[in-house]
Amino acid sequence: MINKNIDFLYLQISDKIGRQIRQQTLKTGKKLPSVRALSQEQGISLSTAFKAYSQLEMEGLIEARPKSGYYVRYSPAKSFTQDPKKTQTTNTEVVTAEDMIARVYHNIAEEGVLKLSIAAPGLSLLPQAKLNKSMVEAIRQSSSSCIHYEDVQGNHNLRKHLASQAFSWGGSISPDDIVTTNGCMEALAFCLRAVTKPGDLIAIESPTYFGIFGLIQSLNLNIVEIPGGPLEGLDLGHLKKVIQAQPIKACLFVPTFSNPLGYCLSNEKKQELVNLLANHDIPLIEDDIYGEMYFGKTRPRTCKSYDKKGLVMLCSSISKSLAPGYRVGWCIPGKFIKQIIQLKFSNSLSSVTITQAAIGHFFETGRYDLHMRKLRKELHTQCLRYIQSIVEYFPPDIKISQPCGGYVLWIELPKSVDAFELFQQAIKQQISIAPGQIFSINGNYTHFIRISFGLPYNSDINKSLKALGGLIYKLTK
Amino acid sequence: MINKNIDFLYLQISDKIGRQIRQQTLKTGKKLPSVRALSQEQGISLSTAFKAYSQLEMEGLIEARPKSGYYVRYSPAKSFTQDPKKTQTTNTEVVTAEDMIARVYHNIAEEGVLKLSIAAPGLSLLPQAKLNKSMVEAIRQSSSSCIHYEDVQGNHNLRKHLASQAFSWGGSISPDDIVTTNGCMEALAFCLRAVTKPGDLIAIESPTYFGIFGLIQSLNLNIVEIPGGPLEGLDLGHLKKVIQAQPIKACLFVPTFSNPLGYCLSNEKKQELVNLLANHDIPLIEDDIYGEMYFGKTRPRTCKSYDKKGLVMLCSSISKSLAPGYRVGWCIPGKFIKQIIQLKFSNSLSSVTITQAAIGHFFETGRYDLHMRKLRKELHTQCLRYIQSIVEYFPPDIKISQPCGGYVLWIELPKSVDAFELFQQAIKQQISIAPGQIFSINGNYTHFIRISFGLPYNSDINKSLKALGGLIYKLTK
Structure with missing residues (x-):
């Protein structure tokens, strides 16, 4: 039950120095103490001091000049680069x-x-009237009018249809691979909690949807930002370097129509990403909430579809396509499914019965495909x-x-x-x-x-x- | 972001010894090493060693004999006491x-x-047909048929009625004091997360509803069990001693119709409990899920009704009275309300719109009071x-x-x-x-x-x- 986080001392140190740099208490161009001097000053090991500087270097706040030492690089007053x-x-x-x-x-x-x-x-743009019909039908078809506790793992009919839908993104899964949640945010929260402990380091993309920061902070996790661009997407080379240098415990990315950049990672890059993380046994939490909103002819594949080791945890919901207020989300957490069910059971018992049943019915009638087109x-x-x-x-x-x-x-x-x-x-x-x-x-x-x-x-x-x-x-x- | 839990080293030590006692690797009657010897053996401070033995003593696993030392007391083979x-x-x-x-x-x-x-x-026993009517009415009255995101804090009409209901348990609160949740479990989870960090020590009653253990474990918290009895209820004297000896960060009790003991703590004891915890600035998470199911003439008061410092966080739901599957719960978290709203926003965004609206409508029609009688x-x-x-x-x-x-x-x-x-x-x-x-x-x-x-x-x-x-x-x- 006790977490020893001494490995992350360097993040505390780099945070502190980083703050001083951003506030310009440490001015741009200033030479920083040597690794040895920092280690003595702060009472930390040489390797921790080195890691702290590496972290600051990665954040672009300092630079190492050969045979000279570390210097403050950040300059709020200078002009911006295009990148x-x-x-x-x-x-x-x-x-x-x-x-x-x-x-x-x-x-x-x-x-x-x-x-x-x-x-x-x-x-x-949302199918209100048809959802209402499904709602009424779901009540009618349930012997308890849907007032009973739903199964912890989620409504079976809904899971059955989600499993069929997986075919379109290259997946081959069964209803038993899915756990429903209160929207996609709860899915992300459970996935993060299943594979990390407080103090762990998580890689996310920069820029990233701000809700992710709040979630990660509420779980006392630390963040490494991996740069991305609106055209090329997530920088896999950078990610590789980070993984080699730091103890990344999980990655949380939006590979299909990332928010806010909007790109869709190519199939090749998705496969490369999955393989890279598999080699290091790092779980990938794949936020696929926008995956169904494609403008092209076919649904982009997911990273999950390349997952061989059960390390990819796909999260999604119907909040962007059907009804945000229904809070019907789910995850397909691979080999972590038991932990997810346990977390759901102990933290919210089960999800709302009626909205899951209604969406299950909505899929069943074929209304979903028509609406999405x-x-x-x-x-x-x-x-x-x-x-x-x-x-x-x-x-x-x-x-x-x-x-x-x-x-x-x-x-x-x-x-x-x-x-x-x-x-x-x-x-x-x-x-x-x-x-x-x-x-x-x-x-x-x-x-x-x-x-x-x-x-x-x-x-x-x-x-x-x-x-x-x-x-x-x-x-x- | 980094949690230093060295204060809880003694729990690790007492856990380890406790396990050996229960497995009878350490036999009943066996003399244990002195505090000094334990400290040297384990490489811990004298005070940590002392705390570890105090913990085991409190758990009834060892006893201190004056001028002699500590002995294993636990005996699985002996007959049980009545208590x-x-x-x-x-x-x-x-x-x-x-x-x-x-x-x-x-x-x-x-x-x-x-x-x-x-x-x-x-x-x-539940009012299915009338809930269905409220469900349909809620859809009708909403311009979006309740498919929109609900306010993070929860449906206002529902909170208004919950605030009125509070009068019956001695409370005087406004809708703004309430945050709705996905059932009572999510309310308990958010309350625990708002006032603790991993490794913290939480006092609960023994025996306690098993769901609480799962929740507390999933948050990496440690437990101290405070004895209770079916007649007298929670042992406040024992709780007082524990608080003086150990760094309790929160208490989670079911003071009204405890589960499984079934007692209702008297008003005097509720007040005493609230005062005791207020003196030590310890938050009380009051699980009031059974409070409305009283057999007497009037609704028992809650601990919350004696709360002057905003330290009592009342949690409840309609899962035991109206519709478990609606997952309509709430908390009244006193001075921690901002943290709760933040946690809800970052971990599940908002609760289901339609079920909150339906229960709000159900209250409005006066059906709730009739049904509960x-x-x-x-x-x-x-x-x-x-x-x-x-x-x-x-x-x-x-x-x-x-x-x-x-x-x-x-x-x-x-x-x-x-x-x-x-x-x-x-x-x-x-x-x-x-x-x-x-x-x-x-x-x-x-x-x-x-x-x-x-x-x-x-x-x-x-x-x-x-x-x-x-x-x-x-x-x-």
Whole structure:
């Protein structure tokens, strides 16, 4: 029951130094103490001191100069590079990412605000009436009107249909391989808890959906960010180096229509990723929540489909495709299934009976496939319309991701625009966007924003994007 | 992020010695090394060695003889005392409590088995038809048919009615003090996570509902068991001593109709408990899931009603009164409300929209009070009928708890009867009971069983209790 985390002392040290660098208590260009001096100063071993510096080097905060030592490299005042993974914060107002998330999503339910900050479909795109029918039918078909406790592992009919659906992403699984959860977030939480203990190091992509940070922090885990780009996706070479240098206990990635970058990792890269992690026996938690929202002809394969050792834990839900409020999610946790069932049993006993039964019925009627074909087509069109307007109204030197699925656009603004400042200006005009800063623990991406194209394109959207463009012009110095 | 748990080294040591005592590698009567010798042997400080022995003493496994030293006291072969809190295991077959729980509850959904092992109402006692009406009405009244994400804190109408209900248990709270959860288990899980970190020590009652052990283990917390009795309830004097001796970080008790003991702590004792913990700034997680199932004239007050410092975190649900499968639970976490909302947001985002809305509607129509009056009356009658049959069919020297609420009877059998053996014999006759062993982490209560009176009394129940009595007679040596 007792966790010995002395291996992670170096992270404490690197955190401390990193903070001093970001606050510029340690100025750019300053020479840092030698590894030996640091070890003596802090009362730590040489290898811990070395690891702390390696960590800071990896974060781009210091650099090693041959035969000279370590120097502070980070410079908040300098211009940004084109590469999103190397940008750093210029935000002089001290607003943490957490504060920003709270401010962006606090009054999200408020009427009148145009929510371009939510990576989800507009309600009008969802099959309300048909879901209601399935709900009523599920009650009718149940001898207890669905008031009984559901099986811990989840509604069997639902699992049966999810197992059939797996065929489309290259999977061959049975209902017994699946555990249902309260949405995808609970699936991710159980998977992380099944394969880590507090203090462990988890690799995630940068930028990453901010909800992942909150989850990982609540589990007292530590994060290593692996850079990704909107075109090439996750940097596997970098991941390889990190795995060799540090005791990564699990990876959590969104390989298909990553949020916010929007890319879909190629089949080759997915296979390579699975093999790399299998060689090191590292579990991969594959967040596949956007996998069904593809614009191409076929459903992209999942990493899970390449999994031979049972190390890939696929997590998903119907929150982005059918009904967010039903909280019907699931995981396919490979060889960790017993731990997941145990965690679910001891932490929430079982999931809601009626919504699982209703979604099971919805699949059964064939309504799911019909609905999804329509939804994908609409999303694709919306995506193109949004891009068209953004190109028209935003300054010419911006860059926009070209997702082939999902719900979001990742936009690089002129370097002088502070995205959080833009958010604050926009919300005054009842437009909510997601500033880039909330997608990294290091306050990176200060001149990036994420815009969701989940709401059907109409004149209001057009007007808002135009207004947003105007604000960006104003903020461009 | 890093947890230093060296303070709990003594628990590791006491665990190790305790195991040797229970396995009788260290025989009863054997003199143990002195505190100084133990400290040298294990490479630990004198105070850690002393704490380890104090822990073992508290567990009743060793005794200190003045001017002589510490001796093994535990004796599996000796006869039991009348006091349940001092009984110890005689089970020679090595079956862990976890194995037993799995065996008792594995096929619980199986048809044909009479489930006297489940502390819940028979489905026929629940208001199915009226809940269906509320479900349909909730869909109708929602502009999105309840497919939208619910507010993280929970459905406002539901929280409004829960706040009104609080009046009956002496509470004065507002909807903003409440956070809804996926049943009571998730509420308990979030409360524990909000006020502890892995390695912390939690006080619970012995015997305690086995689900609590699983939860606490999954959070890597350590347990101290505080004895309780079916009449007097939780031993506050013992709790006081434990708090003075050990760094208890939270208490988790079921003060109203405890499970399995069935007692209701008096108002005076509830107040005393709250004050005691307030003096030491220790949060009390009050599991009030059975609070509404009282047989007397008025709803017992809760510990929460005496809470002045915001340290009491009340947890409950409608799983025992309306619909287990709806998973509508909540907590009223006092000053920890921000942490709870944050944990809920980061670990499951939000709870199911439709079931919360339906229960909100059910309260609104006044159906809840009508239903509960009927349910309480029926449960009281069932309780008395079950006791009557047990007295008739079981051996005369058994003892039965006399609960004034809840769902369960705690029965002390003749000392020679092994409760797990009884379970195994009974399940062959399609009768499922809960053996005493699963209610303690130390394998205590080997000749106790818990029987639920949630199923309406009828000839099947009568026949089964008779058969159970026959088995007990057979097993009595």
